Amino acid sequence: MKIAPPDFDRMFGALADSTRRDIVRRAIDAREGVAELASHYPMSFSAVQKHIAILERAGLVTKRRIGRRKVVRANVEVLRAARRLLDRYEELWRARIDRMTAIVAEDP
């Protein structure tokens, strides 16, 4: 049963990594660029760049120019949309149980 549209598949894949989740958290206040973000992690600049690129492709962060700087900003609306969508998925089995209950009630 494949329900998730491709963009959400990509988003879940992007969020499956703890460094990338941390980058998204830091990007919510949109004050750091790639170099500043990279300084938080014990890995190379290019490794962090790759993580950010994956998040960008998933639509979770965007790079935005503020004055002379380029900051990484989390797309909070996308996160909220994902959560709303995922809340429905969480209901999948609950909905199955509800349908079971209705069937039993209809035909005891």
Add this chain to the structure above:
Amino acid sequence: MTVVAVGKDARSRTMTLEAEFDAAPERVWQLWADPRQLERWWGPPTYPATVDAHDLRPGGRVEYHMRGPEGDLHRGFWEVDEVRPPHRLVFRDGFANEDGTPNGELPMTTLRVTIEEIGGGKTRMSIVSEFPTVEAMEQLAAMGMWGLPQTVGQIDAILAEDPPEAGGGGR
């Protein structure tokens, strides 16, 4: 809401759901044992299920397909391991290719269903879903399956947590 409990254990890669019904165990068993009833609840309304084969015996096979809103076809099957009407059903749920052959690239989920009378004309059903590996859970999560609530939790945590201090201090 008849769901009375939902529990997840990451270490054993299981999810347990318990539900209660105002009916006898035999009636609840029919939801699984009667293919016409099974297809009324297995697929979400947007992905109605049709049961194509239903051999509910140890070693038997249940085959189904679901039609999505775009006319997309999704085939799945159960490999039945244990059948003890009306109390116990154990099967592995897998994905199939369009021609019905098992899709070996996608993980199978083991489901253990227990149906017990709890008095007062009520029956409790518990469904334990077990995933073979953490990777399988992640794979299913990415497809919109059982692992998703875990991702919901991750996104909730991201949104709930205060933004970290700017300027490189970090936490």
